[in-house]
Amino acid sequence: MLKFFNTLSRQVEEFQPIESGKVRMYICGPTVWNFAHIGNFRTFIFGDVLRRYLKFKGFELTHVMNLTDIDDRIINEAAARNISIDEFTEPFAQYFLEDFDALGNERPEIIPRATHHIAEMIDIISTLLDNGHAYESDGSIYYRITAFPEYGKLSKINFSGNRDGGSERIDTDKYDKEDARDFALWKLVGPDDQPGWDAPFGRGRPGWHIECSAMAMKYLGETFDLHAGGQDLQFPHHENEIAQSEGATGKQFAKYWIHSEFLKIDDVTMSKSKGNFFTFRDLKDQGYSPLAIRYLLLSVPYRKQLNFTFEGLQGAESTTERLRNFRSLVKESSGTGEEKDAVELVMIALKKFETAMDDDMNTAAALAAVHDMVREVNTVIAERSLSNDEKEAVLDAVSQFDAVLGIFGAETSEILDNDIENLIEDRQQARANRDFARSDEIRDLLAEQGIVLEDTKDGVRWKRK
RNA sequence: GGCGGUGUAGCCAAGUGGUAAGGCAGAGGUCUGCAAAACCUUUAUUCAUCGGUUCAAUUCCGAUCACCGCCUCCA
Structure with a gap:
């Protein structure tokens, strides 16, 4: 019986998909603004093992992993290089997928990009404005936390006890928000600013969390089985995804939330901001x-x-x-x-x-x-x-x-070229003649070419180093 | 300040109220012309520390110490 620790309940629960035999799963992918480090890849490899195990258990799987190709870092970096955000993100998206493949991960069925789903985001924001879960302030659109009483159900954060002395960067009021916890769904931009998209509620660009709600619901439906990601995304990202999605639909967003832990190096979390990472x-x-x-x-x-x-x-x-x-x-x-x-x-x-x-x-x-x-x-x-x-x-x-x-590696059935075959044959001859100097010489020669020999009682074996 | 998580051999680590999985590294041995690969043996009287509950605790409870994280961009 398959069981997962569900962050929503903080308990190990039996996994029961919504639709028998089928699993719809969303895993938060990378923001493509840099090379992914191995801490990032821990999460993606975890996601891959989860994916493969669900298939092993016989489930038919729809697995979505997004690429977030718009956020403040991307906008800033692209601007600094005087190129478009697409020009900036495209290479990193490719590098990411190359590394993702090289690490033996299976490609998810769907790998959508945030900038291709602006229309879906606008739809959700419109719904939230209509039903009172969002409001406009200074041209930007914010999520109204007080309209969603369940806010905090995933991260279990106690918002009453954490005001003072904790975070050094509690959001200072650079925007006029009703509540400090409210977050941007849509950020106002000027008529000529890039990037920017026209929306019924004004030209702007999406906030950080809305892209995942939009892409998850587009490909998996308003309610789906599994949502996973690194544990740092639990708050605020996933908490806000829940608020947006459930605020818009009135239905449960994901049934099971699974979070993978960090990778540490020298007992400190590996992260871009700390600079202690290996790609x-x-x-x-x-x-x-x-x-x-x-x-x-x-x-x-x-x-x-x-x-x-x-x-x-x-x-x-x-x-x-x-x-x-x-x-x-x-x-x-x-x-x-x-x-x-x-x-x-x-x-x-x-x-x-x-x-x-x-x-x-x-x-x-x-x-x-x-x-x-x-x-x-x-x-x-x-x-x-x-x-x-x-x-x-x-x-x-x-x-x-x-x-x-996926730890045994690719099965290679290579054939050796004639030169190498001949060398191996020569060595066997030398060994038969007990000319071990010659045989060791050949073995070393082959080793230099990455061919490792093993003498067994059934004859000589070779493999590539 | 609020909340959560860890602490098991040199390293990475599993695990359970009944006496410590597995991998790597190390040591010895078998095999081999020598290697390599593989196999065998060996490596924690002990699970951060101190108390408590219990016939029995690494496992439950409490305290202490250390470390990590979230509350802030980050997988």
């Missing part, structure tokens, strides 16, 4: 593999802060290497054995894996099941040949695990 590209340039980065980021359950260390990343590198070796070893095994006890091991591992993932996506426990199976099957292989049934069962389990986690 995916930084780590790749240092020679770390996308697979290991992915493994590390998903190895800690999503609700727990993950402390990033290079020691840990190096460990993930070793671990993923071991997983890859394992799959190759099984694939290359002859399947001539008679016994079947490994089939039983595999069944147990699959069961444990599913139980762990059902339990609010406990990836650490799920990985333990994978590793148990790997070790146990390796032990069998060390002793005897796998039978065909065993081989099939193991490979099937690997592909099931990998359908969810």
Whole structure:
């Protein structure tokens, strides 16, 4: 039975989709104003594992991840470069998707952009103005918090006790708002200012939160199953999305809210504003593999802060290497054995894996099941040949695990060019002649080209480093 | 100031009222011409500290300490 911790109730709840067998899910994507760092990607990898696990459980999925391509930072940066916001955001949108793909994430069904949904935002704002949930002040439109008594139900923020001494940047009254908590839905801009869009309530640009309400409801309906994102979005972003959406429709917006925790580095949150971040590209340039980065980021359950260390990343590198070796070893095994006890091991591992993932996506426990199976099957292989049934069962389990986690890497069935084949052959000859100096020389030569050789009792194996 | 979360071996970490998963790193061994891969053995009398409840607590309660976060742009 699949269970999630729902931020709305602060409890682990059984997951029941609105429509049997189908899941509609929205995950807040990036604001494309810079390269995404690995803390950002922790959330997207979490979202990907969530997506894949829902599919694993047999749900038909509609998954939306937006790209926010308009906000104050974007406007400022574009203005500073004297280019349009599209010219500024487009490269970052592409970089993001490249990195997203490289980290082994499946593309969501729909990846909408905020600037393509201005009309939908205007519709919602109009509705909110009509029903009294929004008001105009100095040409801008604000959400009226007092018209939505449930405000705060997600973040559980006690607004009475947090006025003084807390935030250093409590909104100073640069706008004339009815209530300090009210937030902008639509910001007035001048007739010639860019970017700006005409709306019945005046030319302007959207506030920060309205884009997600608009895109979520457009593609998933007024009420949908799952809404997820980084925990920093819980307040104010998600709280405000709820206020806007439910204020406009009078219906529940999302049934389950799931938030992933931060990634820390040296025990401090990794964030752009603190400057203590690594982008995916930084780590790749240092020679770390996308697979290991992915493994590390998903190895800690999503609700727990993950402390990033290079020691840990190096460990993930070793671990993923071991997983890859394992799959190759099984694939290359002859399947001539008679016994079947490994089939039983595999069944147990699959069961444990599913139980762990059902339990609010406990990836650490799920990985333990994978590793148990790997070790146990390796032990069998060390002793005897796998039978065909065993081989099939193991490979099937690997592909099931990998359908969810994506940590075994791409299956490569490369062929070597003739030169390399010949070198390997020469080396075997040298070894037969006990000319080990020559054989080691060839091994080193191949290593330089990224070909690693392993001598086994069944002959020589090779793999790419 | 209000609210929430963490603290388990060198590192990353799971977990439960009944006596500590898994991975990495380390040590020893098997195999190998040597490696590599793989396997085996080993690595926390102990789960931040101090009390309490209990036959029994790492797990429940209380206090203390340390760290993280939200209340403010941020996945």
